[in-house]
Structure formats: C-alpha cells, structure tokens
Amino acid sequence: MGRDDLYITVPSFFRCPISLDVMKSPVSLCTGVTYDRASIQRWLDSGNNTCPATMQVLQSKEFVPNRNLQRLIQIWSDSVARRQLDAVSATNSIVVPSQDQVKVLVKQLDDNCFSSLTKIVCFARESEENREFLARMDGFLIAVFDFMRNAESDIKLIEQVLKILDLMLSKISDKKPLLETNCLSTILLVLQRGSSDSQIQSFRLLESIAVDGESKLKIAEKEGLLPELVKSLSKEKDPRLIEASLSCLIAITMPKRVKTKLIQSRTIPELKNLLTEPNTIISIIEKSLKLLETLSSCKEGRVEICHDSILLQAILRKVLKVSSKATEHAVTILWSVCYLFRDEKAQEAVVSSNGMTKFLLLMQSNCSPAVRQMSADLLKIFRKDAVSI
Numbered sequence: 001m002g003r004d005d006l007y008i009t010v011p012s013f014f015r016c017p018i019s020l021d022v023m024k025s026p027v028s029l030c031t032g033v034t035y036d037r038a039s040i041q042r043w044l045d046s047g048n049n050t051c052p053a054t055m056q057v058l059q060s061k062e063f064v065p066n067r068n069l070q071r072l073i074q075i076w077s078d079s080v081a082r083r084q085l086d087a088v089s090a091t092n093s094i095v096v097p098s099q100d101q102v103k104v105l106v107k108q109l110d111d112n113c114f115s116s117l118t119k120i121v122c123f124a125r126e127s128e129e130n131r132e133f134l135a136r137m138d139g140f141l142i143a144v145f146d147f148m149r150n151a152e153s154d155i156k157l158i159e160q161v162l163k164i165l166d167l168m169l170s171k172i173s174d175k176k177p178l179l180e181t182n183c184l185s186t187i188l189l190v191l192q193r194g195s196s197d198s199q200i201q202s203f204r205l206l207e208s209i210a211v212d213g214e215s216k217l218k219i220a221e222k223e224g225l226l227p228e229l230v231k232s233l234s235k236e237k238d239p240r241l242i243e244a245s246l247s248c249l250i251a252i253t254m255p256k257r258v259k260t261k262l263i264q265s266r267t268i269p270e271l272k273n274l275l276t277e278p279n280t281i282i283s284i285i286e287k288s289l290k291l292l293e294t295l296s297s298c299k300e301g302r303v304e305i306c307h308d309s310i311l312l313q314a315i316l317r318k319v320l321k322v323s324s325k326a327t328e329h330a331v332t333i334l335w336s337v338c339y340l341f342r343d344e345k346a347q348e349a350v351v352s353s354n355g356m357t358k359f360l361l362l363m364q365s366n367c368s369p370a371v372r373q374m375s376a377d378l379l380k381i382f383r384k385d386a387v388s389i
Contacts, residue, residue: 010022011076011239011240012283013034013069013239013281013282013283013284014069014072014073014076016035016036016039016040017033017035017052017053018035018036018039018040018043018052019036019039021036022073022077023035023036023069023070023073024036024037024038025037025038025065025070026065026066026069026070026073027040027063027064027065027066028063028064028065028066028279029051029058029063030058030059030060030062030063031051031053031054031056031058031320031321031322032278032321032322033051033052033053033054033282033321033322033323034066034069034281035052035063037063040052040063044061049061053282053323054320054321054322054323054324055365055366056320056321056365066279068279069279069281072239096122096123096126097119097120097122097123099130099133101119102119102120102123102133102134102137103137105119105120106120106137106139106140106143109143113157114154114156114157114160117157117160117161117164118160120134120160120164121160121163121164121167124163124164124167124168125167131167131168131171132171134164134168134171135168135171135172141172144161144164144165145177145178145183147161148161148165148177148178148182148183148186148187149177149180149182149183149186150182150186155189155190155193155194158186158189158190158194158198159190159194159195159198162190162194162198162201162202162205163198163201165178165201165205166201166204166205169204169205169208175208175209175211176209178205178209179209179215179218179219181222184218184219184222184225185222187202187205187206187225188222188224188225188228190202191225191228191229191232192228196238196240196241199232199241199244200240200241200244203229203232203241203244203245203247203248204244204247204248206219206248206251206252207247207248207251207252210248210251210252213254213255216251216252216253216254216255216258217255217257217258219252220252220255220257220258220261220262221257221261226261226262226265227265229245229248229249230245230249230262230265230266230267230270232244232245233245233246233267233270233271233273233274234270234273239281239284242274242284243281243283243284243287246284246287246288246290246291247287249262249267249291250287250290250291250294253291253294253295254294256298259294259295259297259298259300259301260298260300262295263295263298263300263301263304267291267295268292268295268301268304268305268308268311271288271291271292272308272310272311272314274288275288275289275292275311275314275315275318276310276311276314282322282323282326285318285322285323285326286322286323286325286326286329289315289318289326289329289330289333290325290329292305292315292329292333293329293332293333293336296332296333296336296337297336302336302337302341302343305333305337305346306337306343306345306346307345309345309348309349312334312337312346312349312350312353313349313353315330315333315334316330316334316350316353316355316358317353318330319331319334319358319359319362320358320361320362320365324367324368327362327367327371328367328368328370328371331362331371331374331375331378332374334346334350334355334378335374335377335378338350338378338381338382339374339377339378339381342381347381347382350378350382351382355378355382356379356382356383359375359378359379359382360379362375363375363376363379
C-alpha cells in the first residue's frame, strides 16, 4: 500500500471546531455552528456563555442534534472503511511500478490503456518524487492531453486520466491545452456521466486553468458547462461536490459576461436554497455568500437579489451567526444593495427583519474595519429612512 493510501483526508466540516476530531454526535447551537456534543458540553460546563467559533453571546445554551450531518459522517466513515479494505486486498494485485516500468507503460498506452493508466495512477499516488518524474518524462503530458482531447473515449479511461491530472496539477506548468474545445468537451462529459469523485477532480482542474479573464470566458462559454456547474449546487448532492463546484464558480466568475451567464443559468435560486437550508455546513455557506457577493456587483444580480425578500433575510441571518468570513460577505452584499445602490425594496426587507439591531451588535463586535464602516453606512441610511417616515 502506498503512503498516500494510508492518509485519509477528512472533510473539514466533519471535524469539531473545538477538538478538531471527527464528530461522533454533532449538535448545533442557536448560532448555527455545529460541534461534537462532548466538546461543546465541556465548553459550556466550564462557565462559558459564547459560541467558540463566532464568540457570539449565546441567547440559549440548548443544542439540537444535527441528524443530517451525522448521517453524512456515517456514510463517509463506512466509505473510508471499505476503501481501506479494498486497498489491503488490492496490495497483492497492484504493485507500484518502478520508474523503468512506467516508461514502458507510457509507450504501451495505446495497446492496454486502462491497465496502464491504473498502474500510472498508482505510481503517481505513491510519492511527490514520482509525480515530478512523470512531469519531466518526455511525451507523458502530451499523451495525457491527447486522452483529454478525445471525448469519445470510455468514461472509465477518462476518469483514470483525471486522477493523474488531479495528482499532478501543481507539476504542470503549461495547462493551456486543457482549455481546448475538445478537452472542455471531455470535462463536460465527466460532469454529465462521471462519478462524484471524478466530477470533483474536474472542478479542481477547471479552477486551476481559470487563471485570467480569457481562460475564465473560455470555460464559461463552453456550451453546457455552466449549467452542469450550477446543477451541482443542488442541496441533494454530496457536500464535497457542492463545495468543489462553488470554488470553481468563484474562480471563473470575475468577467461581467460570466456573471450574466451565471445569473441566466439560475445560480441565485440555487444559492438561496443553500443559504436557507438549516444544516448547510459553514464552508458551503461562506462560499455561497462569496459567490453571491460577486454576482451582486452586476446590475442583473442586484435586481434579482433585491426582489427576493426571503433571500435578503437569509443573508441577514448569516451576520454574526456563522463565521467572520460569512459575516463579511453577507454585510458586503447588503451594503451593496441597500447603501451603494439605495434599493428601497432591499432596505425595507432588511429593516423589517431587525437589520438595525444586527448592525448595532456588529459595530460593538470585534469585526474588521471594513465591516465596521459598512455597518455604520447601513445604520446611517436606515436611520435617515426612519426619520423621513
């Protein structure tokens, strides 16, 4: 078994923010943050009356079992156990090839593709040194890119190629071939028909090649690609898939044309669903708000946000409830629509949801200077409106 097979990557949202261990009995405080029951109980029994993650004073010390997260942790734990068993049983059948053997495998890629690719994946997983060896090997990356150009290939072959690319992302200096139409067509095929793991690898690949305005536009303008990215935000999906999709969307969304296309692809309603779902994990809330903040910087995005009072209320609820990152993104969105662009519907929705109290509390908290200034601006405009009424 390779060294990488012994290392298990634990999704960050499965760890208790206090103990940093995988949660056995996840429970949520009134702030919306989830902890392991034993850890938060010890925190409260020690006389603390704040949420450890947000340092917000608790209105109630009661907590609610997070059944949804517990189920996901159980599914993940079972999956890890199965993978470990599979890795042990596979030790006898797949031996990590030597460097000389890998050279032969690369030459034989046309004859026995799947078997050769599987062995190369095993070699790449074994060590950083092996990945550097593959990156330096004459013709290897050209062969990998050729596989990606052939969208008619068997999906199982493409998934092996994606595993290799995912392992070697930091070693590939020139990723421009992956922006070719045929390569993007192959990635689209994986998003439509591939496994969750290969879809996540595809999202990471797209994120890594979205390095400038031109590459971001090329990805966004590939027919069918954006709708698949947005479809992956569905709250019924694997949280790992949702988070990877959000990271990818954030990476490609700076050009105005991309923002417009995303809004037309009904991204904002999907983000609304994630923000109103009670058991959405912190990292997904933060990224949903960050993407929404980006979309609020264009007129079409602001109009859609301003005309949705439920969405505005959901954004306001995240202030001081989730994390400092989430608070900053939420305040920026509200500042943009209520203060910068003075939308009356948005102002009305925020004020009617006790927004003034929220921003007063925020002014008294240990927030960043930028958030404090935006809060002051919002309070100024809300007070002015109250006086005029």
